[in-house]
Amino acid sequence: MSRASPVEIIRFAAGAILAHPLRSGLTSLGVVIGVASVVMMTSIGMGAQKQVTDTISGLGSNLIIVTPKQPRSSGGVMAGAGAGQGLSDSDAEAIRRQVDGAAAVAPSVGGIAQVTAEGANWSTTIYGVSPEYPETRDLVIAAGRMFDDRDARQGRKVAVLGPTVVSQLWGETDPIGKRIRIRGAPFEVIGVLGSKGQSSFGRDQDDLVLAPLEAVRSRVIGRQIRADSVQTIFVKAESEEVLGEVQERIDTLLRSEHRIPQGEDDDFETQNLASILDASRTAIGAFTVLLSAIAGISLVVGGVGIMNIMLVAVTERTREIGLRMALGARRRDVLTQFALESVALSLVGGLIGLGIGLLGAAGIAAIGNWPFALPVWAIPVALSFSSLVGLVFGAYPAWRAARLDPIEALRRE
Template identity: 70%
Template sequence: MHPIELLRFAAGAIVAHPMRSALTSLGVVIGVAAVVVMTSIGLGAQQRVTSTIAGLGSDLIIVSPGASRGGGGFVQGAAGSGQSLTDADAEAIASQVENVAAVAPVVRGQAQLTADGANWNSRIEGVSPDYLIARDLTIATGRMFDDREARQGRKVVVIGQTVARELWGDLDPVGRRVRVRSVPFEVVGVLESKGQSSFGQDQDDVLLGPLEAVRSRIVGRRARGDTVQTIYVKAVDADSLDRVQEDTTNLLREQHRIRAGDDDDFQTQNMASILAASQAAIATFTVLLAAVAAVSLLVGGVGIMNIMLVAVTERTREIGLRMAVGAKRSDILIQFALESITLSLAGGLLGLLLGVLGAIGIAKLGSWPAAIPPWAGPVALGFSSLVGLVFGAYPSWRAARLDPIEALRRE
């Protein structure tokens, strides 16, 4: 028979039983939609983590204290709870480690802010002027405090967009005064907005002040002497990042007089390696999600095979009649294979549409990037066609193997 005639017969059989055709395709619809949605979620998570880590600063090394220890050397606190880093460590890194663009020691706290009748609780960070370079931050209005103001511990601050909005609304905060707890500070600058991180933290809800001023007047007893909680070290470029990390580690071991074989009392984290590890973990998780979702495609394929076997049984007399008037076994085989592939392909198209809409809906509900991979369409349609071909092969073979005389006798 002519291929056009075979297509016409296959389409006619599908249209003649719309409910059965819809139920046959349902498994493929669900399977394709699930694969697209799960893959989109995984890629969205990858983009979210990438943007968050990039927001910390590029070519960056984060040096933090190790766990606090009690008598006998036993660990008593979590990692980062110790007080092993000092201003001298930051100065040594800046002066002795090559290929360093900026070194920024930091102390942190939380405090109530009050200004012009408004109040707001915000994150306080005591930093050096190089903090902007290390963290890739820019000033929207005003300026950053300079080295002289930082050395003298002057009471000047730079604030994030959230703090500016909560305390002064649409007014320009530069030149105004804000009380941090009971200490008055002058606002000299406002940072450019960085938005919300993937962990839900508002990166604009921050107040930056000179390290010494914040440490002595705000953080107080939680930071003894000249200790700092973190040292940000920015390399001049990505190629020198590993070398800078190694040199920083060796220098701090010398500074802290750590003997060979003993554990470090600090930690160094390379943002590039953290990003690579995070992306690898999320990629594995995405593949796992897609594989689990793909199981429903196999279930849909089994459903297609079952319904097609039922169709062969119901249409036995029709098959016998067509063979009696000259149809070849290959014609019957191709017709039923086309029916199976068409049902599966239609399910794939509908599933792709529902998957894209579902991915966009989830992205909007959860403020999540709608990351739909470009290969989703071709792969979904190709795989659904393959499912129809594979699982329709046996029913098609059964139909083609029917004996015409026995088929005509069937009621």
């Protein structure tokens, strides 16, 4: 036997692994845990990023949200962003007329109220808005129509309902033309919004009622806010490219409208959803990399385990190595065999870890109502890295085996 063929080398390596199944399994355990951890952490991070992206994107595209600072709550009016007293109809009108690049401007007020109709009742969120509101929030009218400027000017008490409200009040019945009462005030239903479903955080985006701004202020909210006050102004930019410029123009205009001296803080806030989304993606991406790096340490530990076991195998199989070299096997053949054993152990561990990682990530997504996501490059990268771990940490034991002297090896007991 002058030299071993590649097939014989692979057969010898496979035979050595299968001869000690328990040891081979324990050797691969570190790689299994490492790959499973990396896959699960990457999937969780991608899922978090997708959840945040869907939630922010659901608010509307190319959207700028203007709110007063130091929000306050009063009675049934929603607290939090937009519940202060710093914005008014004149601010929205100034933005509409003077800010270039603003495609639609929609002032808004809102509050929780009980809605009744034909003996049924439902507690929901009532939004007083301008006719441009659906455009700013990317809402679709599925049936009927949206109220227009004429309806708003005439003070008509009309309403557009979300699908959840329709379902709770009438079931499958067409609500167009029917009447509802909001805090005793009658409103005619003229439209139904298209369904947007639940947000990524579980909030029902279809549970709402839209009505003209003035009607909600006078009939629903009443004296809880000023007669011309708005809680939020939604501004839709013409395109994503001009989003930042439009935001700067709004800031400059409102500082002038509110007569804020130079150097003093604004009494309002503008939020660019694109910048919020980018910041969220960057933060979550960095967190995902950190988690994956920590999980990757398990792969290194698994590689050390492979190296230790392979060194023990070299010692145990010294006579076998000597016999093979005496029969004509080259040092290169011995080196290749032990390297193949190491890579095979690591690769098999990587495959098992990949399966466990995918199942674990899917399980977490299902239990926590978390979106399951995994980049297409994750699988080949995980398997390639696990093979690389086996090759790197198996190199020294393979070199030790190849450097054995055949005569000394045959003398070993």
